[in-house]
Amino acid sequence: MTDDNGNDQLSPLDALRRYVPLAVWVVVILVILAIPLKIISYGYLPGDDALRHAAKAVSGKPWSEILVLNHAYRIDHEFGWNLLLEKIHQWENWDAEALVIFSVVALFVLAGWSVLPWLKRPEAWLITLTAAMIVSDLPQRFTLGRPFLVTLSVLMTLLLWQMHSSSSPKWPMILLMTGLFALSTFVHGAWYLWVLLIAAFFFAGQFRWGSALTAGWVAGVLLGSALTGHLVAYPAQAVKLALLAGGMHPTTRTMASELQPFGGDVLALIILGGLLILRQLAKLNARPLTATPAFWLVCFCWVLAFRISRFWEDWGWPALMVLMTCDLQLLLQARFAADSFKRLGLVCGLGAAAFLCLTSRQSRPQRLDAGQRRHILLGRRDFVFPDLFQKSQGRLALHAWLRADVDAEGGFRGVPQNIVELRRCQSLRAVGGKNAAGRPAGHSRRRQQPAQHPATRMELRRQRHLDRALAAHQCAAAGADYPGQGAPVKFSA
Secondary structure, eight states: OBOTTSOBOOOHHHHHGGGHHHHHHHHHHHHHHHHHHHHHHTTOOOSSHHHHHHHHHHHTOOGGGTSOOOTTOOSOTTHHHHHHHHHHHHHHOOOHHHHHHHHHHHHHHHHHHTTGGGOSOTHHHHHHHHHHHHHOSHHHHTTSOOTHHHHHHHHHHHHHHHHHOOSOOOHHHHHHHHHHHHHHHHHTOOGGGHHHHHHHHHHTTOHHHHHHHHHHHHHHHHHHHHHHTOTTHHHHHHHHHHHHHHHSOSSGGGSOGGGSOOOOOHHHHHHHHHHHHHHHHTTOOOOOGGGOHHHHHHHHHHHHTTTOTHHIIIIIHHHHHHHHHHHHHHHHHHHSOTTOHHHHHHHHHHHHHHHHHHTOGGGSOOOOOHHHHHHHHTTSSOOEEEOOEEEETTEEEEOOEEEEEEOTTSOEEEEOSSHHHHHHHHHHHHHOSTTOTTSOHHHHHHTSOGGGOHHHHHHHHHHHHHHHHHHHHHHHHHTOOOOOSSSOOOOOO
């Protein structure tokens, strides 16, 4: 635009263009921060590990005083994370619920922000998060508050770092890699799985990067293990636990759902094919997939997931998200100028879509009020944690289960340390009798005639079965052979 004298004259909107990139970054960062805060505002609490981590931190006790553990489990597997929660509880006097909220928000933000420093177009990450939420449950796993999210953040950081860098890693970069591996080992403990990433780099022909990662991995595992005070025992125990978790079951049906095989993620293959088509149609100047470590990691984990699905959920999907983000970034760079107002409008729309998709009621638990959350934290809901199984005298005996609750004073209390005994008590309460003191009087009178209630026959048979199972458990713990179905063993509930 020019005036009468032929001089250039900028419009007010043109003067604001230089602030568009900054506005884009602000929108993306705030959206990623707002997502877990909105989810927490629903009263959301994770249903598994985050609760036990918070309960342990409040209790101030080691696992050996909380659970009856298999002899292989002697050191806390998530040593660094539990230590952090304990210190926060001591310094800030946070209760269990505050620790759970901290875990959910902090780890979601860590996973979401860890990608951003390596991107020139952060809106590509919003597209990836939204797409992954639609076709998988990985973004939901971001809200579990588990320390595996630290490992996931390190994984995506290393993959994007290599794709962003055009030179071989120098010694300062190797030292930084060592620190990242040490952090993952100290907080999460699954140090052995990094072999997959290193193998992916070598298969992609990135030999210098693969060698640097190997050196950083070895040094990082030793450093992280040394921080726990168990230089050799800590990494050795992690391998033993992995073998026990996957090798003690004669059939996959008895394994935890996340350790069972998956049926093949067809949608992920469609996405991978879509990226190939996008590269051809948009003429993207992208690195060949076979020269990309993330692609090989996707292939490895997709195959290994037919054995254990978590290979795909925790390692394969993050690698696929890295591929999606990098290709989408190239597309956005080709279609939108960095200071374009169209780009700012697109980012605002993508931010709204990602926020609504990841916080939708359909994919999140219903709102819980303060009273309901208190009931959960005070033990009105069972939190029974299966730990490990021990094979004794040729029989599988249940070796370690516990229900752990946080009482009204913030203390820690345990109830039956054996799931067999706990379930037997629940059966007795279901059929009434002397063990049903907590039930109303009318309820006990209605249960005094078992013949009138066909369901009680099943409960009585279940009780006898649990009596025998408890006897087998006690014999296994004492190193004696279980006599079999002889004279019934009487236990007080």
